[in-house]
Amino acid sequence: MTALPALFVIGAGTEIGKTYTTAALVRRLRGRGRRVRALKPLASGVPPLDHPDFAESDTGRLLAAQGLAITRESVGACSPWRFAAPLAPDLAAAREGRSLTLVELVDWCRARLVEAEDGEIVVIEGVGGLMSPITEAATGLDWLKSQEIPALLVSGSYLGAISHALTAVETLRAHGVPLVGIVVSESEGAPTPPETVARQIARHADVPVGCLSWGGAFPDGFIGLD
Numbered sequence: 377m378t379a380l381p382a383l384f385v386i387g388a389g390t391e392i393g394k395t396y397t398t399a400a401l402v403r404r405l406r407g408r409g410r411r412v413r414a415l416k417p418l419a420s421g422v423p424p425l426d427h428p429d430f431a432e433s434d435t436g437r438l439l440a441a442q443g444l445a446i447t448r449e450s451v452g453a454c455s456p457w458r459f460a461a462p463l464a465p466d467l468a469a470a471r472e473g474r475s476l477t478l479v480e481l482v483d484w485c486r487a488r489l490v491e492a493e494d495g496e497i498v499v500i501e502g503v504g505g506l507m508s509p510i511t512e513a514a515t516g517l518d519w520l521k522s523q524e525i526p527a528l529l530v531s532g533s534y535l536g537a538i539s540h541a542l543t544a545v546e547t548l549r550a551h552g553v554p555l556v557g558i559v560v561s562e563s564e565g566a567p568t569p570p571e572t573v574a575r576q577i578a579r580h581a582d583v584p585v586g587c588l589s590w591g592g593a594f595p596d597g598f599i600g601l602d
């Protein structure tokens with residue numbers, strides 16, 4: 377199996393299936409005997425570590441996909457910047473009298489990429505949509521561009537998802553960010569099957585488009601990952 381050494385999972389919007397898709401990808405890779413490390417370096421809307429809901433947070437779900445227990449160490453190693461308010465990270469940080477800079481975030485991720493063992497795949501989940509603010513000055517697109525690793529775009533299948541996904545694709549293209557593919561993760565209550573949305577997106581985006589149905593596994597034979 378060939379595989380990319382690193383991927384940045386971005387969303388056409390928030391609450392769209394990035395974590396679900398990242399966890400599904402991690403499980404697929406581990407099932408194929410690959411070593412993989414999933415990171416959610418910056419997270420907002422995160423309950424305290426000892427709260428029963430922590431397991432359902434992005435960090436909790438990514439640790440579970442990696443077969444790791446929730447401990448202070450594993451959480452810190454996956455998500456060093458965690459904020460309680462379910463808002464854009466810069467606003468959530470400000471509520472706690474904290475802040476972060478793009479340089480700190482990019483440097484931390486670079487160090488994780490450098491320390492990855494031979495053959496280990498590092499998957500980074502972004503925050504919100506592609507251009508959601510992450511610091512007072514920077515958006516997720518600035519973060520992605522600085523990180524210099526290819527992107528995997530996650531779309532929903534809700535009405536309106538096609539335009540959101542294609543707008544993200546055009547933005548990535550305009551900024552010269554390599555896009556390896558798009559996953560359409562089924563949205564609850566969507567008016568058409570995710571396959572229909574995937575076909576529509578594929579007609580206009582010149583990259584592979586996969587489909588992840590509700591509760592499903594990461595698509596087979598997609599983006600050379602199996």
Ligand SMILES: Nc1ncnc2c1ncn2[C@@H]1O[C@H](COP(=O)(O)OP(=O)(O)OP(=O)(O)O)[C@@H](O)[C@H]1O
Pocket residue numbers: 387389390391392393394395396397434502503504505561562563588589590591592
């Ligand atoms: N294909 C799917 N099958 C089952 N549940 C899904 C699927 N896609 C998304 N969900 C569910 O929808 C909700 C939102 O998805 P998820 O948390 O993955 O979004 P996100 O894009 O990571 O959000 P955020 O911007 O907060 O990081 C979660 O409860 C998730 O489990």
Ligand SMILES: C[C@H](N)[C@H](N)CCCCCC(=O)O
Pocket residue numbers: 390391419420421461462463464465503504505507508509
């Ligand atoms: C709380 C939420 N689930 C995410 N963690 C943050 C989403 C920020 C979106 C900001 C925006 O683009 O308007």
Ligand SMILES: [Mg+2]
Pocket residue numbers: 394395396434501
């Ligand atoms: Mg998420």
